[in-house]
Every structure is written in C-alpha cells, then in structure tokens.
Amino acid sequence: MKNKRIGIIGAGPSGLAQIRAFEALQNQGYAMPEIICFEKQDNWGGMWNYTWRTGVGKYGEPLHGSMYKYLWSNGPKECLEFSDYSFDEHFKKPISSYPPRPVLFDYIQGRIKKSNAREYIRFNTTARWVSFDEDTQKFTVILDDLKIDKTYSEEFDFLVVASGHFSTPNMPYFKGIENFPGTVIHAHDFRGADQFKDLNILLIGSSYSAEDIGVQCYKHGAKSVTLSYRSNPIGIEWPDGIKELPLVTHFEGDKAYFKDGTTEQYDAVIMCTGYKHKFPFLPDELRLKTKNNLYPDNLYKGIFFNDLPQLIYLGMQDQYYTFNMFDTQAWVARDFMMDRLQLPSPAERRIDMDKWLERNDQLQTSHENVDFQTDYIKDLLSMSDYPHFNLDEVARMFKEWLQDKEDDILTYRDKTFRSVVTGTMAKPHHTDWMDELDDTKERYLFEAEEEEMIPEKM
Ligand code: FAD
Ligand code: NAP
Ligand code: MG
Numbered sequence: 348m349k350n351k352r353i354g355i356i357g358a359g360p361s362g363l364a365q366i367r368a369f370e371a372l373q374n375q376g377y378a379m380p381e382i383i384c385f386e387k388q389d390n391w392g393g394m395w396n397y398t399w400r401t402g403v404g405k406y407g408e409p410l411h412g413s414m415y416k417y418l419w420s421n422g423p424k425e426c427l428e429f430s431d432y433s434f435d436e437h438f439k440k441p442i443s444s445y446p447p448r449p450v451l452f453d454y455i456q457g458r459i460k461k462s463n464a465r466e467y468i469r470f471n472t473t474a475r476w477v478s479f480d481e482d483t484q485k486f487t488v489i490l491d492d493l494k495i496d497k498t499y500s501e502e503f504d505f506l507v508v509a510s511g512h513f514s515t516p517n518m519p520y521f522k523g524i525e526n527f528p529g530t531v532i533h534a535h536d537f538r539g540a541d542q543f544k545d546l547n548i549l550l551i552g553s554s555y556s557a558e559d560i561g562v563q564c565y566k567h568g569a570k571s572v573t574l575s576y577r578s579n580p581i582g583i584e585w586p587d588g589i590k591e592l593p594l595v596t597h598f599e600g601d602k603a604y605f606k607d608g609t610t611e612q613y614d615a616v617i618m619c620t621g622y623k624h625k626f627p628f629l630p631d632e633l634r635l636k637t638k639n640n641l642y643p644d645n646l647y648k649g650i651f652f653n654d655l656p657q658l659i660y661l662g663m664q665d666q667y668y669t670f671n672m673f674d675t676q677a678w679v680a681r682d683f684m685m686d687r688l689q690l691p692s693p694a695e696r697r698i699d700m701d702k703w704l705e706r707n708d709q710l711q712t713s714h715e716n717v718d719f720q721t722d723y724i725k726d727l728l729s730m731s732d733y734p735h736f737n738l739d740e741v742a743r744m745f746k747e748w749l750q751d752k753e754d755d756i757l758t759y760r761d762k763t764f765r766s767v768v769t770g771t772m773a774k775p776h777h778t779d780w781m782d783e784l785d786d787t788k789e790r791y792l793f794e795a796e797e798e799e800m801i802p803e804k805m
Contacts, residue, residue: 351380353684354488354503355467356474356628358386359393360455360670361662362509364677366464368733371431372681380684383501385490387411387473391459393511395452401536406493408473411514413622416539417563417786418448421555425764425773426744427670430736432458433768438792443776445760447786455670474628477506479655486657488628505684508626509661512639515625518618519551523598530615534560537617540567547571547612549603551595552619553581560617562756565589566781573613575605583753624663633658639665641719642707647696648730649703649723650676651683656690659683667720667745671736675724678731688730717745737767757781 353369355362362384373379387408390396398404398412420427423444428434434442437457442450459465469490475498476489486506491498516533524531530542534556540563548569550557553576561572565588572589574581580591593606601612624643626634633655637643643663645653652658659680662673682688690696703723710716721742728735744764751759760780763773776783777793 351505351684352501352503353380353382353505353507354486354501355382355384355507355509356488357393357509357511358384358388358391358468358470359509359511359662360395361393361511361673361677362386362507363391363455363459363464364670364673365507365509365661365680366467367431367459367462368674368677368681370462370464371678372685377685382467383503384468385472385474385488386468386470387493389470391465391468391470392452392455394513395448395455397448397452399538401538406471408493409515411511413513413535413537414448415537415560415563416541417567417784418559419760419780419786420445420447420451421559422667422669423744423748423762423764423773424451424454425766426741426748427668428736428766428768429458429670429674430734430768431674433766433771435766435769435771441771441774442792444762444764444773445776445780447788447791449786449788450791453788474510477629477633479633479658484657505657505659507659507661507680508629508635510626512624512663513622515623516618517621517623519620521551521595521597523600524616526600527598527613527616528601529613531618532616533618533620535622540564540569543615544568545570546614547573548615548617549573549575549595549611549613550617550619551575552621553577553579553591554619554621556621557581557619558752558756560619561589566757567784573611574619575603583756586757635660635663637663640707641665641710641716642700642703642723644700644704647690647700648676648679648727650680651690651696653693653696653700656683656696664720664723667717668724668741671741672720672724675727675731675733678733679727682731713749714746717742717749740767 355365394414397414400410404410437454471493473491474488475491478487486503487500489500516535518533537560543564546569550561557574558581561574565572574591575595577594592609596604596606602610604610624637641664646660647653650659661676721738725738751762763775765772
C-alpha cells in the first residue's frame with residue numbers, strides 16, 4: 348500500500364476530511380499511503396477561509412470564497428458536528444448552536460492542527476488539468492505552483508476531487524440590466540452588508556443566499572429588501588422592510604418590473620441565483636455534470652465516479668448535512684483506496700444509483716429532503732468505521748430548525764440544541780443575534796457572566 352499515491356484537489360472541509368480519515372487509520376497502526384493535497388488558496392478551510400477579495404485571488408486565479416463578513420451558521424452546529432471531534436473537546440465549554448464563521452473555522456481546524464495534516468498540503472497550487480492513462484491506470488495531474496509561477500505534474504493511483512461547488516456563480520440575464528446605474532453583483536462577490544446600508548436592494552433568488560443576505564442587509568441597516576423568486580417564494584412572514592415579489596421581467600434604468608405588474612426603484616441588485624458545478628481541470632469523460640441536487644448522477648454512493656471509481660468526488664451533493672457528511676464519505680473512500688472495501692460491478696452500482704435517483708425524483712417537501720440525506724448518510728455509515736451518531740435525532744433537529752425559521756427568521760439563531768455526540772446542551776449566546784453586530788471569535792467566546800465586560804467592538 349505504501350507505494351500507492353493519492354492526490355486530493357482542495358483543502359476545504361471535504362479535502363481535510365479525507366486527510367483525517369487516513370490519519371484515523373494510521374492511529375490504528377496502518378501505514379499511511381503517499382498523499383498530496385493541492386490547494387489554490389494560501390490556507391485551508393475552503394469556504395470557511397474568509398477573503399475580502401472578489402474576482403481573482405492574489406495570483407489571478409478565479410476567487411473561490413463566497414462567504415461574507417457577519418456570516419453565521421445557518422443551521423444548528425449540532426447537525427454538522429464531527430462525531431470523532433466534538434465541540435466540547437474543541438472549545439472546552441458549551442457554546443451556542445449558531446456560531447459565526449470564525450468560530451466554525453476554528454473548530455474545523457482543531458482536529459487537524461493536532462496532526463501532521465499540513466505536511467500533506469501544497470498551498471498556492473492550482474490543479475490545472477487531469478488525464479487518465481488506461482495502460483498504466485494512473486492519473487496525471489498538471490499543477491501550477493502559483494507563488495513561483497512553475498508548472499509541473501504528479502502521478503496518482505487515486506484522485507479525490509474536493510474542490511467544492513458553491514464558487515462559480517450562476518449569473519442569469521434580465522433585459523435592461525446592462526443599463527442599471529447601481530451595483531449589480533452575484534452573491535459570490537457579496538462581502539458584507541455594510542455597503543448596502545440605507546439602500547433599497549433587490550435580491551433575485553429564493554434559497555439560502557437570498558434569505559440570509561436579505562436578513563443580513565436588513566439587520567445592518569438597508570432601507571428596504573425585496574426578494575424576487577422564480578419558482579416558489581420562501582413564503583414566511585417577513586418583518587416590515589423585507590418582502591417577496593415574483594420574478595423580475597426586465598429593468599428600465601433603476602426600475603425593476605415584476606411579473607405581477609409591480610414596478611420599483613432600486614439602488615443595488617444582488618443575484619442570489621446559485622452556483623454551477625465547475626471543474627475546469629477535468630476532461631469531458633471524467634467530469635461530473637450535474638445541477639445542485641441531493642443525488643448527482645453517476646456517483647456510486649454519491650462518491651465514486653461510476654465509469655472510473657478510482658476517481659472520487661467528495662461533497663458534491665446539495666447540503667443539509669455538511670461536515671459530518673463529508674466525513675462519512677471520506678471514510679468510505681479511504682477504505683476503498685486502502686483495499687478494505689470492494690465495490691460491486693458497474694452494473695450493480697448502476698442499479699443502486701438508480702434506486703436513489705428514483706427516490707430523489709419523488710422528493711417534494713423539505714422534510715422529505717432531510718430524510719433522504721439522512722438515509723444516504725446512514726447507508727455510508729454502515730460501510731465504514733466512522734463513529735456512529737444518532738442520525739434520527741439530527742434529522743429531527745433539522746426539522747425543528749426548518750420550523751424555527753418559518754416561525755421567525757430574525758430569532759431562529761437564538762435557539763439551542765443538544766449534541767448527539769456528547770449530550771451537551773448548547774448555551775445561548777450572550778447577545779441576541781439581531782443585536783449582535785460583531786462576529787469575531789473573541790467577542791463570541793466571552794462568558795455570559797462577564798456580560799457587562801463584553802467590549803462594544805473588539
Ligand atoms: P469548499 O469549502 O468550497 O472547498 C473547496 C476547496 O478547493 C477550496 O479551498 C478551493 O480553493 C479549492 N480548490 C478549488 N479548485 C481548485 C483547484 N483547481 N486546485 C486547487 N484547489 C482548488 N455549510 C454549513 O454547514 N453551514 C453554513 O453556515 C454554511 N454557510 C455557507 C455560506 C455560503 C455563502 C456558502 C457558499 C456555503 C456555505 N456552507 C455552509 C456550505 C459549504 O459549502 C460547506 O460548509 C463546505 O465549505 C464545503 O466544503 P468542501 O471542501 O466540499 O468545499
Ligand atoms: P441554491 O440553494 O442552489 O439556490 C439557488 C436559487 O437561485 C434558487 O432559489 C433558484 O430558484 C434561484 N435561481 C437560479 N436561477 C435563477 C434565475 N435564472 N432566475 C431567478 N432565480 C434563479 O444556492 P444558494 O442560495 O446560493 O445556496 C448555496 C449554499 O450556500 C447553500 O448550501 C447554503 O446553505 C449556503 N449559504 C449559507 C449561508 C449562511 O447563512 N450560512 C448564506 C448563504 C448561503 P429556483 O427555485 O427557481 O430554481
Ligand atoms: Mg475540500
């Protein structure tokens with residue numbers, strides 16, 4: 348095994364889960380295969396590694412990050428907790444259920460900072476092109492070392508694609524938008540609500556980005572927020588100052604025209620219209636082609652590219668579950684790469700995928716979506732030794748979260764949940780989310796007893 352080489356593209360939560368999975372086996376006495384992980388940013392963490400930049404990175408590469416200042420977890424942390432590294436173990440005290448980005452970034456790093464994970468990662472390195480040789484059964488990956496502007500290649504027996512899929516904007520056109528006088532951006536380039544203070548803003552889309560950017564802008568002082576939906580409105584009771592309208596038909600100057608005949612003036616437009624799965628480094632025959640959904644086709648167990656299972660994709664599903672799902676995938680992928688797991692024939696794999704795809708097609712409600720992804724992860728858990736956790740309870744918490752958001756979009760982040768890993772009940776944050784304008788880790792981790800001492804701004 349020692350001479351098998353494994354390449355990983357991306358050191359976000361998925362790529363790091365893959366490294367962690369191998370380390371877990373090493374701790375049981377197995378020899379570590381040769382692993383090289385390539386990361387185009389200068390640090391790990393993927394989306395959670397916040398950048399102020401937009402457009403391109405330091406070395407002119409398309410910028411990966413889509414997160415923004417003041418971003419808080421939009422689901423309970425109890426639904427994403429690593430089952431081999433709890434929040435208690437990391438923070439040494441109970442924290443709230445919806446931490447801000449820097450706190451979750453800190454948590455992601457905790458378990459890998461303890462190990463040699465960094466040694467496997469080549470930062471500032473973009474995977475430029477991949478090919479597969481049928482004769483040698485090896486992948487060749489062409490890489491750019493961005494710092495020294497050098498192109499070189501590496502060969503691998505297995506290739507893990509963990510490059511994420513919420514980075515390349517889906518940017519639709521609306522007639523007349525080219526003459527809109529104000530800011531027009533995609534959510535990918537949104538870096539915080541500050542610049543939208545006192546403005547009338549229009550967000551196109553009706554999913555998580557539209558919901559959260561709308562609420563963030565409202566919280567930080569936008570004059571008005573309009574969400575424009577294509578298929579279905581989010582449909583909750585919005586506070587005064589946020590409303591939903593059907594789809595924009597066209598723009599004239601700074602006026603937007605909507606399907607229901609409404610016309611309104613705006614200062615800025617933010618396209619919250621989702622992302623494209625984009626793999627510019629993969630040739631046609633190796634490339635996953637899918638929309639954002641819970642079961643991309645051609646991935647056996649949601650992981651193995653069916654035409655060539657040595658090509659492994661992590662985290663390509665739409666996500667209710669995140670970090671713990673990436674872990675369960677990475678553990679199964681590891682066992683295949685380590686010859687601890689045999690896959691059935693391509694035809695049997697096709698039957699298994701079709702079964703999931705059929706069910707995916709039938710999904711109608713968000714509760715059914717949660718149950719689907721829960722069952723998917725249960726299936727993966729039965730295939731590896733990733734520590735089991737109570738998935739039925741996590742599914743129940745997801746459903747409670749959905750209800751909480753419907754009840755009050757401004758206060759759902761003040762709710763608390765109990766960990767299925769440690770049994771610990773979360774502790775409410777010292778400040779109501781709507782009043783908390785500071786998302787730093789330092790301010791967040793202040794003890795409630797010291798509330799009078801919490802600095803206004805840290
Ligand atoms: P990513 O985190 O996207 O990491 C992929 C990595 O691959 C990046 O570091 C990138 O630089 C690297 N890469 C890409 N292409 C190349 C290349 N060619 N060569 C080398 N490296 C490359 N999830 C939650 O659980 N809670 C939340 O609150 C939450 N909020 C979110 C908010 C936003 C705005 C977005 C966009 C996503 C959010 N998510 C959230 C989901 C998020 O996608 C996952 O939590 C997680 O980051 C996915 O991990 P990943 O490793 O699969 O992908
Ligand atoms: P998404 O869930 O894929 O939703 C895309 C939205 O764009 C849908 O509402 C879709 O409408 C709409 N859309 C697509 N094309 C359109 C068009 N031509 N015209 C009008 N509408 C169009 O993408 P997302 O909302 O960006 O979420 C991506 C990920 O980021 C999620 O995992 C989410 O959890 C995460 N996120 C988290 C936070 C946080 O607070 N932590 C904030 C933002 C995002 P249809 O329904 O009609 O297809
Ligand atoms: Mg990754």
